Amino acid sequence: MSGSGLDPTFTSLPYRQLGDAALARARELGVTHADFRFERVRYQHLGVRDGVLQGASDREDLGFAVRVIHRGAWGFASGVVLTTDEAVRLADAAVAVALVAAEMTSSPVEIAPEPVYDDVTWISPYEVNPLEVPTADKAEVLIDWTNRLRTGAAVDHASASLEQVQENKYYADLAGTRTTQQRVRLHPAFEAMGAGADTFDSMASIAPPAGRGWEYLTDRSLYDWDDEIEQVPELLAEKLKAPSVQAGTYDLVIHPSNLWLTIHESIGHATELDRALGYEANYAGTSFATYDKLNTLQYGSGVMNVTGDRTVEHGLASIGYDDEGVETQSWDIVRDGVLVGYQLDRAMGHMKPELNGGRSNGCAYADSPGHIPIQRMANVSLQPAQDGPSTEELISRVERGIYVVGDKSWSIDMQRFNFQFTGQRFYTITDGELVGQVRDVAYQATTTDFWNSMEAVGGPETWVLGGAFNCGKAQPGQVASVSHGCPTSLFRNVRILNTNDEAGH
Amino acid sequence: MSTQSPSASLVMTPQSLVDHGVATSTADDCIVIVRNSTSANLRWANNTLTTNGVMHAVSVTVISFIRSSEGVSTGSVSGSASSQAQVTALVEAADAAARAGSPAEDANDLVTGDAAADWDEAPGATDIHVYDAFAPALGEAFGHASGAGRVLYGFVNHEVVTTYLGSTTGLRLRHVQPTGHYACTGKTADLTQSAWVGGATRDFSDVDALAIEQTVAQRLGWGSRRVDLPAGRYDTILPPTAVADLMIDAYWYAGARVAHEGQSVYSKRGVGTRIGDRIAKPGVNLFSDPSYPGLACAPFVTASASGNESSVFDNGLPLGRTDWIRDGELTSLLQTRHSAAMTQQPVTPMVDNLVLDVDGGRGSVDDLVAGTERGLLLTCLWYIRAVDEQTLLLTGLTRDGVYLVENGEITGAVNNYRFNESPVDLLNRFSHASATVPSFSREWGDDYFSRTATPALRIPDFNMSSVSQAM
Numbered sequence: 009m010s011g012s013g014l015d016p017t018f019t020s021l022p023y024r025q026l027g028d029a030a031l032a033r034a035r036e037l038g039v040t041h042a043d044f045r046f047e048r049v050r051y052q053h054l055g056v057r058d059g060v061l062q063g064a065s066d067r068e069d070l071g072f073a074v075r076v077i078h079r080g081a082w083g084f085a086s087g088v089v090l091t092t093d094e095a096v097r098l099a100d101a102a103v104a105v106a107l108v109a110a111e112m113t114s115s116p117v118e119i120a121p122e123p124v125y126d127d128v129t130w131i132s133p134y135e136v137n138p139l140e141v142p143t144a145d146k147a148e149v150l151i152d153w154t155n156r157l158r159t160g161a162a163v164d165h166a167s168a169s170l171e172q173v174q175e176n177k178y179y180a181d182l183a184g185t186r187t188t189q190q191r192v193r194l195h196p197a198f199e200a201m202g203a204g205a206d207t208f209d210s211m212a213s214i215a216p217p218a219g220r221g222w223e224y225l226t227d228r229s230l231y232d233w234d235d236e237i238e239q240v241p242e243l244l245a246e247k248l249k250a251p252s253v254q255a256g257t258y259d260l261v262i263h264p265s266n267l268w269l270t271i272h273e274s275i276g277h278a279t280e281l282d283r284a285l286g287y288e289a290n291y292a293g294t295s296f297a298t299y300d301k302l303n304t305l306q307y308g309s310g311v312m313n314v315t316g317d318r319t320v321e322h323g324l325a326s327i328g329y330d331d332e333g334v335e336t337q338s339w340d341i342v343r344d345g346v347l348v349g350y351q352l353d354r355a356m357g358h359m360k361p362e363l364n365g366g367r368s369n370g371c372a373y374a375d376s377p378g379h380i381p382i383q384r385m386a387n388v389s390l391q392p393a394q395d396g397p398s399t400e401e402l403i404s405r406v407e408r409g410i411y412v413v414g415d416k417s418w419s420i421d422m423q424r425f426n427f428q429f430t431g432q433r434f435y436t437i438t439d440g441e442l443v444g445q446v447r448d449v450a451y452q453a454t455t456t457d458f459w460n461s462m463e464a465v466g467g468p469e470t471w472v473l474g475g476a477f478n479c480g481k482a483q484p485g486q487v488a489s490v491s492h493g494c495p496t497s498l499f500r501n502v503r504i505l506n507t508n509d510e511a512g513h
Numbered sequence: 514m515s516t517q518s519p520s521a522s523l524v525m526t527p528q529s530l531v532d533h534g535v536a537t538s539t540a541d542d543c544i545v546i547v548r549n550s551t552s553a554n555l556r557w558a559n560n561t562l563t564t565n566g567v568m569h570a571v572s573v574t575v576i577s578f579i580r581s582s583e584g585v586s587t588g589s590v591s592g593s594a595s596s597q598a599q600v601t602a603l604v605e606a607a608d609a610a611a612r613a614g615s616p617a618e619d620a621n622d623l624v625t626g627d628a629a630a631d632w633d634e635a636p637g638a639t640d641i642h643v644y645d646a647f648a649p650a651l652g653e654a655f656g657h658a659s660g661a662g663r664v665l666y667g668f669v670n671h672e673v674v675t676t677y678l679g680s681t682t683g684l685r686l687r688h689v690q691p692t693g694h695y696a697c698t699g700k701t702a703d704l705t706q707s708a709w710v711g712g713a714t715r716d717f718s719d720v721d722a723l724a725i726e727q728t729v730a731q732r733l734g735w736g737s738r739r740v741d742l743p744a745g746r747y748d749t750i751l752p753p754t755a756v757a758d759l760m761i762d763a764y765w766y767a768g769a770r771v772a773h774e775g776q777s778v779y780s781k782r783g784v785g786t787r788i789g790d791r792i793a794k795p796g797v798n799l800f801s802d803p804s805y806p807g808l809a810c811a812p813f814v815t816a817s818a819s820g821n822e823s824s825v826f827d828n829g830l831p832l833g834r835t836d837w838i839r840d841g842e843l844t845s846l847l848q849t850r851h852s853a854a855m856t857q858q859p860v861t862p863m864v865d866n867l868v869l870d871v872d873g874g875r876g877s878v879d880d881l882v883a884g885t886e887r888g889l890l891l892t893c894l895w896y897i898r899a900v901d902e903q904t905l906l907l908t909g910l911t912r913d914g915v916y917l918v919e920n921g922e923i924t925g926a927v928n929n930y931r932f933n934e935s936p937v938d939l940l941n942r943f944s945h946a947s948a949t950v951p952s953f954s955r956e957w958g959d960d961y962f963s964r965t966a967t968p969a970l971r972i973p974d975f976n977m978s979s980v981s982q983a984m
Contacts, residue, residue: 055820060618063825065818066606068592071570084566088593101567105641109555109562112652114659144613165774203775206782208903287558289666290698290709291959293895296982377593378568419896419931421910423983426931428908430900450900450908452931452979483556483668485960503979510933510978511906 014129014190015137018048018176022090023072027180029092030074033099035182039106041077041119042099043181045331047377050139050174056150057167058158064143071377074102080116081109086378120357120368122334124184130328132191133321134221138172139192141222146170149225150198153237157200160241162248168198171217171477173489177331185333193219193324193489195477196233200240204248209447211244212432214265214414216474217489219322243445247433250445255506259409259437260451260499261402266431267390268474268492269415274455275307275314276388276492277481278424279341280371281350281360287383292481293422296455297347299360305347308459311393314342316351316386318370323387324475324489329370331381336370341388345460353383375486382482389473389493396467399496404440405464410449410504411435411442417450428452430507450505461502466495527636530573530600531679537604540577540588540611542623544680544828545600546815548572549636552672553643560655560665567641571595574817575603576825577611578623584616587825589818617826619819619851624829628685636675637689643671643717650722657726658699663733665726667697670959671717678815684829688811690865691715694953694963697722698913699729701736705984706926708732709892709913711754712953713963715807732892732914738925740917741980748888749975750918751939752878753952756967758894759907759936760799760869761957766905767837768822769846773856778905778937779846786846788858793841793940796872801864802834807951808964810865822863824849835861838940840872866964874946878969881945883921885971890916890923893955894932905935910981912955929984930977945971 023046034042049069055062072095073086083106085098138146150168157166172194180186195217201210215231224230262270277295282288284295297305307314318336320326329335332354341349350356350363357368373384403411414432421427430450436443453461475491525533527547534545550570556563573594579586588610590603644651647669658665671693678686696711710728714720751759772779772786779787793799803812814830816823827849836844845861853860882890897909908931915927947969954965 053818055818057821061615062618062821063589063819063823064587064610064614065589066591066610067817068590070593081562082564084564086566086568086570088569088571089595101641105553105565105567108641108644108648109565112557112562112648112655114561114655115559142613143610144615147615165776201774201776203782208775208780210776285559286664286666287563289558289700290556290668290696293983294704378570380564380566382564417898417900417908419898419908419910421929421931421981421983422895422912425983426910426929426979426981428900428931428933428978448901454982480960483959484552484554484670505933505978507901507906507933508904510908510976511901511904511935512938512976513904 014131014188015176023178025092026072026090026095030095030099031180031182033096034074034076037103039076039078039103041182043075043179044072045377046072046178048176049376052139052172054147054150054170056147056154058165059151059155061147061151064147069376073377074098075380076102076106077117078103078106079110081106081113082117083109084380117355118358119354120366122354122367125187125329125333125335126184127186130189132219132326134192136222137174137192138194138222139174153198156237157198157241160200160245162202162245163200163241164203165201166198171195179329179331179333181333187329187333189328191219191327192221193217194224196225200244202244202248207248209247211240211247212414214432217324217477219324219326243433246445247447250447252448252508253446253504253506255504255509257501258504259406260502261406261409261411261437261496262499263413263496264472264474264494265414266412267494267497269418270429271388271390271492271494272476273418273420274424274427276385278455279350280383280385281352281356282383284350291483296423296425301347303346303348306345306460307342307347307456308345309462310345311465312342312345312459312462313391314388315339315391316341316349316369316388318386320387322473323491325385325387325491330372331374332368332372334368334370334372339364339369351383351386356383373488375488379484379486384481384488385479385490387491390465390495392468392471392495393465396465396495399466399470402464402466402496402498403437403442405498406437407439409437411437425454427455448507450507452503452505458499458502461499462497463500464498466497470496525595525597527677528633530594531677533597534575534600534604535679535681537601538577538608540608541580542578542681544576546574546817547677548674550672550674551638551640552670553639553641554668554670555644555648556668558666560659573600573603575607577607579611585620586611586614587617588614589825591817617819619824619826619849621826621850623680623682623826624684625682626684626829629687631687632685634687637673637691639671639673647717647720647722654722654726661730662702663730664700664702665697669695676811676815678829680829686813686829690811692963693717694958695720697725697729699733701733706733706736707913707984711955713951713958735916735923736926740925740927742927744930744977744979746974746976748885749972750878750881750885750888750890751970751972752891753950753967753969754893754955755891756869756970757952757954757965758897758956759939760867760967761954761962762897762907763905763936764867767846769848769856769858770821770852772846777902779843786856787843788846790843791841792843792937793838795841797838797841797940798870799838800834800836800868801866803832803864805866805868808866808966810964814862822847824851826850827862830862832862832864835864868949869967870949871946871968874948874968876947878947881947881969881971882918882923884945885918886920888918889927890918895956897956900933905937906933907935908933929981931979931981933976933978939970939972942972942974943970944973
């Protein structure tokens, strides 16, 4: 199947009948809102180690859910038996849950209004669905990658993996919206491992996951896998011989393959309104970017402009309509360094009607038919400077610094103040020139200090759409995919740790 | 927890789904794993219920095995399924994947056996009524908190997963695993102080919402005196929940193959593992045991895919007590039969619980506090990630309560910190240990690993790398 239409093996499923039955029952029970979501999510994982296919597994989540607002409380029930009797039973169960919850609900739930979309379809742009490519062909590519990596003298072992997802959703609600959607994403990855005299280390691909099809691995204009596989063994060899960094304060030039993750943690999560209002306090945490700081918080320097976007082509969080039937949008989160927007779902939109014209900006998402839609992250991206500098120009502005490429370890506190990141490789910059790699580097900062220390963002030619498959949030826990675009950027006076020193070694 | 079917409309029993799958496969061998799961949860924030739900899922995994002169190839396909037709589709896909596959490096004989005595029993189940006593008390706790200027945020979840595993070699195994946990974060109305109480349960009969609220209130009271302290190395008491946070990482990074190939803290330089080396203080014991009281878990292997620490060929392999560290010595790493042959060590697969026990450990957190002249008492840790595999250096943060201990008493609340530490190092550096008690990892307990028992540990020089402003 190519990206030309909805998958007929999904459209042949009885979601319309089930949805009609569930919503009719919910209406009978007198709910103020009901929505029905039917999903089929197909996954395939391939793992290769040292030229041998270690494991291949396919998984498919298929089921449906009924969500209601009844007597001012949410109720939710999900199941997997595809009968109208079960759809009716789940509507009953969702209402029963709402009745239990209503006894303890002091703030009645209401949701922001949204136009009705009557039977609309949205399909993400891709050419070849990776799940339709023979598994043996895909395994052959990964095996070839690890074999080629292992030809490097410094490489003792090599691994590769490929995650693929096809997500189909049907949504219907009592207001009359019905949406049917399909999207595809994939995450190819590889890593080479080696040992030096008294150390071992690894070097991983910096290729981002993408909302694309199998063409991502075959079209060199989309990503040049061959070039990176050729470079990684030498990069690892250099890393194994590199000196350990001297802890201290350095200027940093950060490549998009690393900066996307810093954006994700320190801007993406911090500007989720549910967190800012306390609705994630027990688990994922709250945010320093509280609502009273809207339009006043100097989040970063004047060159900082960040957008939320669920419409960008090939974004992992891109879709036509969210899991509450809201048409997706693009909007400003930080403009000229100042906090100006948040990510919203319909409940949050109702709480803060002064935002986005009283409408959700389309950030509701559930990762499976068995989970409740919650406010999840849009593609949150740092904008480049038109006519901005190249990466080389940014490096040339640094007298004593470090150039950071690729992501590795990441951690941030529950209000998104204090973070610490590592990377794949770090190059010393001396007098505007790259000198060579250093090891054992982590950078640590407070979010607003860090973004206010950003002196320059690169031009559009330095901008890359990075991202992740595995963003966790909520209770019960859910996983979401999200992209973050950014240019190479220059930061002044950032704290660098030596991880060996930190370990006491 | 009841033991009846979760849904009168379930089209087929789990046993019949297994039997149908095994009978339908045209592969040389086939394993079918059915997981029937029901769950119910309540979530709250700002002293009111938020999102709440009940879920039912039936997942079927079919693993097909095709033998040839070159070896055995496998195909593994999982999906939501409740009808014969859905299982048939999964079997056909798994058989086709196995036929198209290449020989598996972890090929082994499949486990043989008969039907277990409880094979014919129905799956366990739970529903919203598991909270019949808890929910009204929670509503009362909201009232107390609101009246006293406190704000509560929290989550309770209860699920019952019944696993049925059958194979063409005659094996028929069943396991019922109830898992529950509770957590409540409390804040003062001005949001400047935070406290947390959480734990694991099997059936919520032992969880008292009012008692939780009282404990949260007591801890917030400790914060009436605020003390700001800089980064540095502190005499620090890690309560059992924080020790669980760290030991789970020590366990998850204990893969034998990766260690053998020289890529972990458990590797010898050159090649091989550190099994047999002393890696912790004498008297330190880290082990898993499927029959450990209160932490019972599956006594056999289930694996839907092969990887460094799992092998589909090992499905059904019996699990028993496994010592990972005994008297300070590394005794085992996470092994499949494949990695065990590679490393020339016993087969010791992962078990779904973990116990840290220190010889001579006695008393409680309160006793460690009473014996501390000046130090810090943590509540729990958060956002823990590996920084360096060679040392298993972890970074993360304190959360929801760091308290100053002076002359054996808690005298105030301290700011939060980022830490950089290795759990393996900590097992060499602690100065005092309490008795081992059931614990619950704040970081990993909710979704991944809730069956832990750990002591509190006092670390004389815990590395607080920087101050976190989070409250």
